[in-house]
Amino acid sequence: MNEALLAPFTGDEVWAALESIGDLKAPGADGMPSIFYKQFWQLLGERVKKEVLEVLNGGDMPQGWNDTIIVLIPKVKQPEKLKDLRPISLCNVLYKLVSKVLANRLKKILPDIISPSQSAFVPGRMITDNVLLAYELTHHINNRRRGAGGLAAIKLDMSKAYDRIEWPFLKKMMQKLGFQEKWIDLIMKCVTTVSYRIKVNGEYTDRFFPQRGLRHGDPLSPYLFILCAEGLSALLQQAESDGKIEGIKIRREAPRVNHLFFADDSLILMKARCSGAQALKQIMCKYELASGQVINKDKSFILFSPNTGDHAKQQKRLIMSINQEASAERYLGLPVSVGK
Numbered sequence: 001m002n003e004a005l006l007a008p009f010t011g012d013e014v015w016a017a018l019e020s021i022g023d024l025k026a027p028g029a030d031g032m033p034s035i036f037y038k039q040f041w042q043l044l045g046e047r048v049k050k051e052v053l054e055v056l057n058g059g060d061m062p063q064g065w066n067d068t069i070i071v072l073i074p075k076v077k078q079p080e081k082l083k084d085l086r087p088i089s090l091c092n093v094l095y096k097l098v099s100k101v102l103a104n105r106l107k108k109i110l111p112d113i114i115s116p117s118q119s120a121f122v123p124g125r126m127i128t129d130n131v132l133l134a135y136e137l138t139h140h141i142n143n144r145r146r147g148a149g150g151l152a153a154i155k156l157d158m159s160k161a162y163d164r165i166e167w168p169f170l171k172k173m174m175q176k177l178g179f180q181e182k183w184i185d186l187i188m189k190c191v192t193t194v195s196y197r198i199k200v201n202g203e204y205t206d207r208f209f210p211q212r213g214l215r216h217g218d219p220l221s222p223y224l225f226i227l228c229a230e231g232l233s234a235l236l237q238q239a240e241s242d243g244k245i246e247g248i249k250i251r252r253e254a255p256r257v258n259h260l261f262f263a264d265d266s267l268i269l270m271k272a273r274c275s276g277a278q279a280l281k282q283i284m285c286k287y288e289l290a291s292g293q294v295i296n297k298d299k300s301f302i303l304f305s306p307n308t309g310d311h312a313k314q315q316k317r318l319i320m321s322i323n324q325e326a327s328a329e330r331y332l333g334l335p336v337s338v339g340k
Helices: 011-019 034-039 041-056 093-113 127-142 167-177 181-192 221-241 274-291 311-323
Strands: 067-074 085-091 151-157 195-200 259-262 265-271 301-304 336-338
Touching: 011 034, 011 041, 011 093, 034 041, 034 093, 041 093, 085 093, 093 181, 093 221, 127 151, 127 259, 127 265, 127 301, 167 181, 167 221, 221 259, 221 274, 265 274
Parallel strands: 067 195, 301 336
Antiparallel strands: 067 085, 151 265, 151 301, 259 265
């Protein structure tokens, strides 16, 4: 895989990357949309390929290529808080050519290195696969009215997930997964040489340089994010192997499932036990500390099966084991529901 990733880059890859960029995608700081390069490729093509291949072969990122404009897009009709706005990064086409070539190579090996629990952005997988599994498992939870052991499904949403990724964590994850240092240096060059300006009411702020985070408009960002999310998946799988968290299976012959990932959204499935709740708390604290991620409690939720025993007492014990708060409305600080 490393040999495939680090094989000599070609001009054909640069042209294929350009073709995959929408003609009138919002241009970056230089104001040039991709259609400009496509229309005048006969004049510019050789020079563009030479410059892009020089960066891909280890050269420095030219000044201005990684300048990025941030525009805030409303997520609701009448935004009142900063969280109601989605930041979109507008990257220069020349930088996108570098990023696209790397992304096109990286995505080919993702099915072999990303666990089956992640269904987003992995070629050959569809996010609807995990959606169907989630429906089946929550249906099983809602209809479990007998038996001594209750079940819980915890839907977690990461707050500003891309913006909080710590760069050292991303680098360590790639090292742990076995990427060669030359490839890691290429990726980190794309991630760390960025500079930002924010466009507000048609005016640009001063340039500033981030210390963490992945850009929403960068072709590499979705693939790098799921590499980071693989750290949480590994922690949950290890907890399952050690018997600290017990996942859910619909019947005896079925495989046990303890988590499903939908890019930055996660569904944790487990037996409703205090020991499992404590283990989950430790895992989330460890992951948040290492990766920079923070759970968005406003968009997270927990569902208990109807057979969770004496609901009030059982939930209270679970909640207290997580965060030492005796509130029947909070579990990991999340809203609680019992069945449907």
